[in-house]
Amino acid sequence: MSQPTPAPRRPFLRRRSTLFVAVPVVVALAASIAVTTAYARSADPKPASAGGVEEVNTAALPEEFGVEPGGTTPSAGTPSATPKPTASPSAPATARSAPPARPGWVAVDPTKQAADVRAFFAMKPRKVTNNPVKVPEFNASCKASHRNDDDPIVAPGLKGASHNHTFMGNTSTNAFSTAQSLFANKKTTCTPAQDHSAYWIPTLLQNGKAVNPSGVTVYYGSRLKDPGKTVPFPMGFRMITGDAKNQKDTPDKQGNHFWCGGIGGETGRTPDGEWPVCAKTANLVRQVTFPDCWDGKHLDSPDHKSHVGPADRDGKCSGKFPVAIPSVSFVIGYPLNTNMTGIKLASGTGYSMHADFFNAWEPKALAERVRNCVNQGVKCGSNGQF
Amino acid sequence: MLVATAVAVPLTVATTSSRPATPAVAGPAPTASAAAYLGATDIAYLQLMIPMDVGAVRLAALAQDPALAAVVADHPAELARMRALLRAAGLPDGDLHDGHELPGLFSERQIDEVAALSPPARDARVADLLREHLTQGERVSASAAEVAEDPAVRALAVELGAARTSELARLKPGLGSG
Numbered sequence: 001m002s003q004p005t006p007a008p009r010r011p012f013l014r015r016r017s018t019l020f021v022a023v024p025v026v027v028a029l030a031a032s033i034a035v036t037t038a039y040a041r042s043a044d045p046k047p048a049s050a051g052g053v054e055e056v057n058t059a060a061l062p063e064e065f066g067v068e069p070g071g072t073t074p075s076a077g078t079p080s081a082t083p084k085p086t087a088s089p090s091a092p093a094t095a096r097s098a099p100p101a102r103p104g105w106v107a108v109d110p111t112k113q114a115a116d117v118r119a120f121f122a123m124k125p126r127k128v129t130n131n132p133v134k135v136p137e138f139n140a141s142c143k144a145s146h147r148n149d150d151d152p153i154v155a156p157g158l159k160g161a162s163h164n165h166t167f168m169g170n171t172s173t174n175a176f177s178t179a180q181s182l183f184a185n186k187k188t189t190c191t192p193a194q195d196h197s198a199y200w201i202p203t204l205l206q207n208g209k210a211v212n213p214s215g216v217t218v219y220y221g222s223r224l225k226d227p228g229k230t231v232p233f234p235m236g237f238r239m240i241t242g243d244a245k246n247q248k249d250t251p252d253k254q255g256n257h258f259w260c261g262g263i264g265g266e267t268g269r270t271p272d273g274e275w276p277v278c279a280k281t282a283n284l285v286r287q288v289t290f291p292d293c294w295d296g297k298h299l300d301s302p303d304h305k306s307h308v309g310p311a312d313r314d315g316k317c318s319g320k321f322p323v324a325i326p327s328v329s330f331v332i333g334y335p336l337n338t339n340m341t342g343i344k345l346a347s348g349t350g351y352s353m354h355a356d357f358f359n360a361w362e363p364k365a366l367a368e369r370v371r372n373c374v375n376q377g378v379k380c381g382s383n384g385q386f
Numbered sequence: 387m388l389v390a391t392a393v394a395v396p397l398t399v400a401t402t403s404s405r406p407a408t409p410a411v412a413g414p415a416p417t418a419s420a421a422a423y424l425g426a427t428d429i430a431y432l433q434l435m436i437p438m439d440v441g442a443v444r445l446a447a448l449a450q451d452p453a454l455a456a457v458v459a460d461h462p463a464e465l466a467r468m469r470a471l472l473r474a475a476g477l478p479d480g481d482l483h484d485g486h487e488l489p490g491l492f493s494e495r496q497i498d499e500v501a502a503l504s505p506p507a508r509d510a511r512v513a514d515l516l517r518e519h520l521t522q523g524e525r526v527s528a529s530a531a532e533v534a535e536d537p538a539v540r541a542l543a544v545e546l547g548a549a550r551t552s553e554l555a556r557l558k559p560g561l562g563s564g
Contacts, residue, residue, distance in 0.1 A: 103424050103475050149489065157427030157533035161434055161526045163488050175529070245485030247495055302429075303482075348487040348495075 104302030108234055113296070116363075117231055126372045130386040136227040138369040138380040139219050140197070142168040142190035144212040147203055150175035153238050153304050153356050163244075164203040164346040168216050170360060173198040179236030179299075182360035190218070191382045194365035198358040201288070202244065204334060207342035214283070214335045218357075220326035222374050223292055225315035230324040230374045232366045233294070233359045240304040241290045242354030244347045249274075256351055261285035261333065270340050274350050278337035285333050288355040292327035293317035304356075326374055330355050424475040425535035431543060432468050434491070434526060437483040439465050441492035442519045448497070449512040450505045457516060457556050460549060471538060490522025517557055524550035 145167045148160075152175055155161035159175045167173045172185035182196050190197070199218060204211045222230050242256070250256060257276075260266040264279025278284060291308040294317070298307040309321040317324040336343070345352055359366075365384065373380035380386055424432075439461040446455040469479035485493050492515060500511050527547030534540040 103477055104426070104429055106426075155430045155434060155526075157529060158430055158434065158526050159529045160522075161430070161488065161529070176533075244487075245483070245493075247485065247487075247493070302477075348493070352487065 102302075104300075105298050105307075106236075106300040107298055108296075110297065113234060116234065120231055120367055120371065123367065123371050125376050126368075128376055128378055128386055132386040133379040134377055135221065135379045136230075136374040136377045137219060137221040138373040138384055139217050139382050140169070140190040140192065140195045141382045142188075142199065142216045142218060144168055144216070145171045145173070145189040147210060147212075148174055151200075151356070152177040152198070153240060153300070153358060164205075164210070165200045165356075166203045166210070166212060168199040168201075168213075168218075170196050170198040170358075173200065173358070177358070179358070179360055182358060183235065183362075192365065192384065194362040196360035196362070198356075198360065199330065200356045201330070201332065202345040202347040202352065202354065205342075205344055205346060206336070206339075211334055211336060213332045215333050217331045219329045219331065220369065220374065221329075222324070222377075223315070223327050224311055224317065224324055227324075227377050228375050229317075230326055230370055232361070232363070232370045233325050234299065235359060235361075235363060236299045237294075238300055238304065238356070238358040239290055239308050240354060240356050241288055242352075244352050244354045246351050247349045249351055255287075256353065258284055258286045258350055258353075260337070267338075270343070275340045275343050277340045280338050282337055283333055284336040284340070285331065286353060287329055287331050288353060289327065289329040290355070290357060291321075292325060293321035294323045294325045295321055296323035326370060328357055423536055424471070424477070424539065427530060428534045428536050428539040429472075429475075429477065431526065431530040431534060431539065432472050433482045434488070435523065435546065436465060436468050436472075436479070437486070438491045438519060438523060439468075441497065442490075442516060444497055445492055445500060445512055445515055445519075448501050449509045451509050454509065454512055454516065454557075457520075457553050460553075464546060464549070467542065471536075471542070490519040490526075492519070513557065517554065520550045520554045520557065523547075524554065 147164055147166050149162050149164050150159060150173075151162035151165060152173065155175060157175055161175070169188050169190045170177075170182045170185055171187040171189065172181060177198060182198055185196065186193070188196055190199075197218075199216065201213075201216075204213075224230070246256070260276050260278035260282040261284075262278070262282035264281040266276040266282075267279050268277040269275065270277060276284070291305075291310050293309050293311050295307050295309075301307040308325070311324075312318045344350070347354065369380060369384045372378075372384065373386075378386060439458075442458050443461050446458045449455065472479040483491060487493050487496070496515075500508060500515070503511055524547055527543045527550060530543035531540060531547055534543055
């Protein structure tokens with residue numbers, strides 16, 4: 001008897017073998033999506049951004065600050081040790097042994113910080129090659145990521161409490177962002193990829209419509225006499241520059257201005273004098289600069305500014321702010337030039353310009369750049385190379 | 387929910403006993419029962435709601451229609467409670483957001499602009515701004531009710547959220563436009 005003709009193979013999707021593979025895969029996928037969505041939903045149930053651009057959720061991690069990703073500190077994140085407010089009413093007070101002496105101040109781990117600084121200076125700087133410009137500098141080159149009405153520094157945990165912000169860098173920044181959640185989210189609109197930091201500014205609006213910057217370069221440099229003592233900021237360090245409450249120009253014009261960059265520069269002013277009008281070969285630019293000296297003890301302060309300050313008259317970090325950190329500035333370019341009608345910031349007038357920086361660089365990438373470029377007084381690109 | 391609440395904690399846990407103690411800074415050392423332990427969200431919430439309420443009361447007083455001022459009649463009592471919570475934690479109870487232009491929070495500049503309007507237009511504007519203020523208060527209170535750490539602040543956030551909802555209902559459409 002001849003062999004029966006083998007039954008024609010059924011189409012892929014209707015084979016039993018496919019089902020045996022597909023079902024577990026689909027179940028696993030669904031489960032991981034469900035878990036991710038559950039985290040996202042609990043952190044951010046209602047995406048609602050004034051600018052109508054994507055609202056970003058974050059899976060927040062209940063760990064403490066200052067923890068290296070390898071979790072080397074004794075207090076390395078053990079989620080179960082973190083007191084949870086949903087416990088019984090008296091739980092928060094009893095779950096901690098003592099409240100901090102000064103609320104609003106977030107301290108570094110001083111032992112870890114000292115050890116990190118020792119290890120930093122023990123790193124041998126890379127030999128300078130390529131004849132770089134002798135200016136201590138590296139940068140992160142960024143595009144706008146998203147907008148929302150959150151501010152994880154000024155209004156942590158309070159969704160929608162802020163004026164609209166334009167976020168650069170970390171794609172997950174929102175009211176619930178922490179150093180851990182920023183570090184864990186590897187997606188960023190900045191180069192290099194090792195920079196998970198969150199950078200933000202008030203959204204610029206033209207006739208009520210958001211105008212995203214065409215690009216933002218974050219410069220890390222030094223204005224000190226001796227850049228050789230500059231150390232990296234620790235993980236979780238954050239600060240604000242500028243004054244969101246200031247709606248008026250200052251008599252001595254302290255550099256709190258937008259200007260025109262590029263050929264042709266400024267050709268005039270808006271009728272109220274507040275904004276420059278640029279030649280069509282130029283565009284609107286804004287620079288904001290953060291202080292370059294730090295108290296060495298706090299990741300944050302109640303006003304998010306008091307833990308940092310300017311260098312002294314001798315170009316050194318001393319007194320209350322003895323630790324030199326990179327001088328951070330944002331140079332922000334906007335796709336605006338000849339038409340400057342109806343421009344304002346979400347925080348008010350142009351004089352309310354301010355900027356926020358929440359550090360989440362991979363520590364090694366940051367340390368290398370500070371050591372090789374800033375300490376040696378030479379200019380590097382965003383790749384950290386000469 | 388658990389994840390969201392756990393988020394607020396790391397902002398302040400850094401300074402607690404599970405880390406080597408940072409050198410104590412001069413200042414009262416509150417006992418656990420005597421003083422509130424306010425986390426970052428708790429502080430942010432109170433420091434935001436206080437100037438929001440202050441601005442709303444000033445704004446409502448500018449209106450001709452007394453029904454508008456009546457909508458925020460409970461704000462002064464709220465202010466007293468919120469200020470007391472900040473003081474108990476050793477924090478300034480003043481207006482840290484003075485001048486900030488945030489949703490539902492009205493700066494001097496904005497209040498002056500409203501005052502400059504003629505009465506019918508002014509009342510309509512006050513009603514609109516109060517609506518924004520109440521809506522924002524509801525939204526922010528909902529967030530704080532979930533993630534605030536101090537039980538008193540959390541309970542307050544729940545209460546104020548409910549108050550905002552009923553105040554919004556009292557701010558009937560058309561109120562202030564006649």
